[in-house]
Amino acid sequence: MSCSHQVLIKDPLPPSIDSNYLVGETTIIDRYDAGYNGVTVKKGESTANKQFAVHTAGDGELFVIGSDCGIDEAFVYHNSEDVNLSLSKYFGKTFEESCLIDIVMFPKFPGFENSESPIRGMKSKVFIHVIPEDTESALIEYNNGETHVGFAMMQLRERLKDKPLVSGVEPRSLDIVAGGGSGMLLIEGCGVSIKRVFNTDKISIRIEDLLGESWGKDDGCIYFGAVIKDNTDTDFPELRFAIGISVFGIEYQKLSAKLVSSPGSSYCTVYGSSYVSYTYVDKTMYNVNSIKFRCYDQYTYRIRQYTTQGRGLVMLIKNKEAVWIR
Amino acid sequence: MDSIAWIEKITNAVIALMGGGPTAAIAIGSVLIITPIVIWILYRQAKKMYHDYKVSTARKVEDEKRKSDFTEVVKDNQGKSSQILSDQQKLEDKVKETKEARKKLRASKKKNMCKDCK
Numbered sequence: 001m002s003c004s005h006q007v008l009i010k011d012p013l014p015p016s017i018d019s020n021y022l023v024g025e026t027t028i029i030d031r032y033d034a035g036y037n038g039v040t041v042k043k044g045e046s047t048a049n050k051q052f053a054v055h056t057a058g059d060g061e062l063f064v065i066g067s068d069c070g071i072d073e074a075f076v077y078h079n080s081e082d083v084n085l086s087l088s089k090y091f092g093k094t095f096e097e098s099c100l101i102d103i104v105m106f107p108k109f110p111g112f113e114n115s116e117s118p119i120r121g122m123k124s125k126v127f128i129h130v131i132p133e134d135t136e137s138a139l140i141e142y143n144n145g146e147t148h149v150g151f152a153m154m155q156l157r158e159r160l161k162d163k164p165l166v167s168g169v170e171p172r173s174l175d176i177v178a179g180g181g182s183g184m185l186l187i188e189g190c191g192v193s194i195k196r197v198f199n200t201d202k203i204s205i206r207i208e209d210l211l212g213e214s215w216g217k218d219d220g221c222i223y224f225g226a227v228i229k230d231n232t233d234t235d236f237p238e239l240r241f242a243i244g245i246s247v248f249g250i251e252y253q254k255l256s257a258k259l260v261s262s263p264g265s266s267y268c269t270v271y272g273s274s275y276v277s278y279t280y281v282d283k284t285m286y287n288v289n290s291i292k293f294r295c296y297d298q299y300t301y302r303i304r305q306y307t308t309q310g311r312g313l314v315m316l317i318k319n320k321e322a323v324w325i326r
Numbered sequence: 327m328d329s330i331a332w333i334e335k336i337t338n339a340v341i342a343l344m345g346g347g348p349t350a351a352i353a354i355g356s357v358l359i360i361t362p363i364v365i366w367i368l369y370r371q372a373k374k375m376y377h378d379y380k381v382s383t384a385r386k387v388e389d390e391k392r393k394s395d396f397t398e399v400v401k402d403n404q405g406k407s408s409q410i411l412s413d414q415q416k417l418e419d420k421v422k423e424t425k426e427a428r429k430k431l432r433a434s435k436k437k438n439m440c441k442d443c444k
Binding site: 017063065066067068097098099100101102104106113114115116117118119120121123132184186187188189190193195220221222223224225226228230238 | 377380381384385387388391392395396399400402403404406407408409410411413414416417418420421424425428
C-alpha cells in the first residue's frame with residue numbers, strides 16, 4: 001500500500017460530541033450501523049447468543065451506559081477490537097423492557113501525547129425496542145427507499161425557531177406499512193400524541209408531525225407507535241414500531257470521502273478530508289487522509305476516517321464501489 | 327553589498343576602540359560566530375517550551391472535556407430512559423383504551439342490528 005505521511009492534523013471544526021452528532025459503530029443482534037442503531041424484539045424472546053458489539057478503531061477507552069437495563073460499563077480497547085457485551089448479563093434470560101444504551105468512546109490516537117490539539121471523543125446510541133408478545137413489528141420505509149423493521153432511526157440537523165419549516169415542505173417523511181385494510185394509528189413520545197384513522201396500505205408520518213416546525217439539540221426523542229387494524233374477528237392483528245430521532249447542531253460539518261477506482265485496476269483510492277488524521281482499512285491504521293490499496297471484488301472493505309475532533313466516517317466498499325457511507 | 331560594507335566599517339571601528347590587534351579581531355570574530363548559535367539554541371528551547379506548554383494545555387482541556395462529556399452522556403441517558411418508559415406505557419394504555427372503545431362500538435352496532443331479531 002502507498003500513502004503520504006502526516007502528523008496529527010489540527011481539526012478546527014466543531015467536535016462531533018459537542019454537536020451531538022453520533023459517530024461510533026455498533027452491532028446489535030443482527031444489525032450493524034454507525035451513529036444510531038437499534039432493533040425490535042418481542043417480550044419474552046431469549047437473549048441467548050444475541051450479539052451486542054461496539055466496533056472500535058485503534059486504542060482507547062469506552063463507556064457503555066444503559067440506565068434502564070443496568071448497563072454501566074467501562075472498557076479499555078486495543079488494536080481496533082470489537083468490544084462484546086453479553087445481553088443475557090443485563091437483560092436476563094429474556095427481553096422484558098426496552099432500553100436505550102449510550103456509548104462514548106475516547107480514542108488514544110498514536111502521537112496524541114505530543115498533540116497540541118485536544119483529542120475529543122465520539123458518541124453512539126443503541127436502542128433495544130421490546131414489544132408485546134402478541135404484536136408484530138411494522139415495516140418502516142424512508143422516502144429514499146431504505147426500510148427498517150420495527151425501529152427506524154435518524155439524525156437530523158437542528159432547525160432554528162426563527163427559521164421554521166414552511167408548511168408543506170417535508171425534509172423527510174416515513175411510511176408505516178400497515179399491510180392493507182383500515183384502522184387506527186397511535187403515536188406517543190415526548191409530549192406528542194397522535195391518533196389517526198387510516199385506510200391505506202402505507203401511513204405517512206412527517207417529521208413536523210413529531211418535532212413541530214423547529215427543533216434543537218435537546219429535542220431528540222424516541223416515538224412509540226401502534227397500528228390497530230379494523231377486523232371483524234375478536235382478535236386484532238396489531239403492529240408496533242418506534243422512531244428514534246437524534247438532533248445535531250447546525251454548526252456541525254459531516255466528514256466526506258471519495259472513492260476512486262479505474263476499470264481494470266485492482267486498486268482503490270479513498271480521498272478524505274484534509275482534516276483527517278487517521279484512516280483505517282479494516283483494522284489496519286494509517287496516519288493519512290487518503291489511501292490507495294489493493295481491493296478485490298469478492299471482499300467487502302471497511303474504511304474509517306477520524307479527525308482529532310471526533311468527526312468520523314465509515315465507508316463500505318464492495319466490487320470497487322462505495323455501497324454504504326455514514 | 328551595502329550591508330556587508332557597513333558590517334565591515336562597524337567591525338573595524340570596534341577593533342580600533344579595543345586597541346586594534348589580533349586579540350581584538352579574534353574576540354570580535356568569536357562573538358559574531360557564537361551569538362547566532364546561542365540565539366538559535368535559545369530559539370529552539372523557547373519553541374520547545376511553548377510546544378510543551380500547548381501540549382500540557384491540550385491534555386488538561388482533554389481531561390476537562392472528557393469529564394463533562396461523560397457526565398452529559400450519563401445525564402442524557404437517564405433522562406431519556408425515564409421518558410421512554412413513560413411514553414411506551416402511555417402508548418399501551420392508549421392502545422387498550424382504543425381497543426375497548428372499538429369493542430363497545432362493535433357490540434353496540436351488533437345490538438342495534440339485532441333489535442328486531444327476537
